[in-house]
Amino acid sequence: MATPTPLPKTMKQWVQTRNGAPKDALQLKTDAAVPSAPAPSSADVLIKISHAALNPVDVHHMRILPTWLPFRRCPTPGFDFCGEVVAAGSAAPEEFRKVGAVVGGALGGMQVAFGKGTLAEYVTMPAHLLALKPKGLSEAEAAGVLGIAGQTANICVRAAGVEQGQRGLVNGASGGVGSLLVQILKAKGVVVYGVCSGVNEAMVKGLGVDEVIDYKAHDPVEPFLAEKFKDQPLDFIIDCVGSQPLFSHSTGYLKPKGKFLTIAGGKSNGVVPFVRNRLRPVMLGGTPRSWQILALLPAGNLAQEVAAFVDDGSIKKPLVDEVFPFEEAVKAFEKLATGRAKGKIVVKVAV
Numbered sequence: 001m002a003t004p005t006p007l008p009k010t011m012k013q014w015v016q017t018r019n020g021a022p023k024d025a026l027q028l029k030t031d032a033a034v035p036s037a038p039a040p041s042s043a044d045v046l047i048k049i050s051h052a053a054l055n056p057v058d059v060h061h062m063r064i065l066p067t068w069l070p071f072r073r074c075p076t077p078g079f080d081f082c083g084e085v086v087a088a089g090s091a092a093p094e095e096f097r098k099v100g101a102v103v104g105g106a107l108g109g110m111q112v113a114f115g116k117g118t119l120a121e122y123v124t125m126p127a128h129l130l131a132l133k134p135k136g137l138s139e140a141e142a143a144g145v146l147g148i149a150g151q152t153a154n155i156c157v158r159a160a161g162v163e164q165g166q167r168g169l170v171n172g173a174s175g176g177v178g179s180l181l182v183q184i185l186k187a188k189g190v191v192v193y194g195v196c197s198g199v200n201e202a203m204v205k206g207l208g209v210d211e212v213i214d215y216k217a218h219d220p221v222e223p224f225l226a227e228k229f230k231d232q233p234l235d236f237i238i239d240c241v242g243s244q245p246l247f248s249h250s251t252g253y254l255k256p257k258g259k260f261l262t263i264a265g266g267k268s269n270g271v272v273p274f275v276r277n278r279l280r281p282v283m284l285g286g287t288p289r290s291w292q293i294l295a296l297l298p299a300g301n302l303a304q305e306v307a308a309f310v311d312d313g314s315i316k317k318p319l320v321d322e323v324f325p326f327e328e329a330v331k332a333f334e335k336l337a338t339g340r341a342k343g344k345i346v347v348k349v350a351v
């Protein structure tokens with residue numbers, strides 16, 4: 001087991017005291033108990049968090065997940081993190097047992113279900129959620145890249161099964177997931193079309209996208225896509241926004257055997273689009289194209305693959321929209337909730 005450095009007894013931690021918008025739901029505690037060091041024979045690791053990156057799912061959970069269940073009373077928000085190992089059990093892999101190793105990733109559903117979150121100075125978690133921070137990333141960047149956004153971009157690329165020379169469209173190319181996804185696709189030799197608003201056009205072009213489509217200048221965007229791709233339809237579309245019309249009209253711009261993948265299931269958490277797009281037969285108005293919704297289960301191996309994309313130069317520009325001080329986490333959530341983030345919103349946890 002790694003030798004723990006002396007730990008303080010208390011720490012700063014954001015907790016959620018009720019459901020609602022972040023400004024109503026969150027409270028800052030300055031005397032929360034620091035988690036105890038992992039059991040000597042466990043595979044758990046105690047991390048001193050330096051940065052936490054935020055995701056739309058954090059705000060969604062704040063609105064809907066109960067805060068009163070005995071096992072998740074006053075939960076802490078936040079999945080993504082970067083920080084350093086301060087103690088570890090002997091069953092954790094060697095690279096994650098080293099005190100001072102800088103690691104990143106995202107908490108899993110189990111940890112979050114039991115009220116854990118990364119907007120706290122210290123968090124214990126299983127080593128199987130971790131990746132070592134690549135040298136090429138700052139800790140603020142690593143929190144976003146190795147966390148939910150990067151891991152989701154990774155599962156999108158896997159599910160699309162991309163091949164060199166294919167042509168794919170990413171809706172929401174300027175967001176946390178989209179901005180990483182377009183870079184990985186480009187590195188795999190895909191011709192990438194990125195959809196975002198005109199104000200982000202130069203930024204998305206700078207990520208290597210072949211052509212940017214401004215959905216505000218072409219509103220609605222679907223007839224524009226049908227005209228543009230009528231002679232050479234796309235191999236796949238990855239929707240990081242959750243647009244039903246984009247799928248419903250996709251016969252105009254997606255190959256008959258093309259794939260439509262979405263990561264955004266809307267208010268019904270994917271149930272309504274699943275019924276509409278997977279179960280409804282074509283004769284009852286269903287769209288004759290393959291539709292799939294992807295759900296990330298955070299895992300260290302996914303984060304490690306993302307770290308490898310950084311190391312091999314596939315991800316060159318991790319976008320951090322803004323880094324907020326810990327005390328201003330509510331402001332950070334409010335910026336995220338505008339839906340206009342350019343890459344990741346990050347909270348600096350360690351002083």
Ligand SMILES: NC(=O)c1ccc[n+]([C@@H]2O[C@H](COP(=O)([O-])OP(=O)(O)OC[C@H]3O[C@@H](n4cnc5c(N)ncnc54)[C@H](OP(=O)(O)O)[C@@H]3O)[C@@H](O)[C@H]2O)c1
Binds near residue numbers: 057264295336341342
């Ligand atoms: N299924 C999963 O496991 C999973 C995992 C991660 C995320 N998600 C979901 O995926 C979505 C994206 O996540 P994220 O972290 O990338 O969010 P984000 O960083 O908040 O995305 C914000 C981006 O969305 C773009 N956008 C908003 N409306 C748009 C529209 N009509 N057309 C095109 N782009 C639009 C904005 O671009 P402009 O300002 O340029 O318009 C902005 O850059 C969220 O709904 C999230 O909950 C799901």
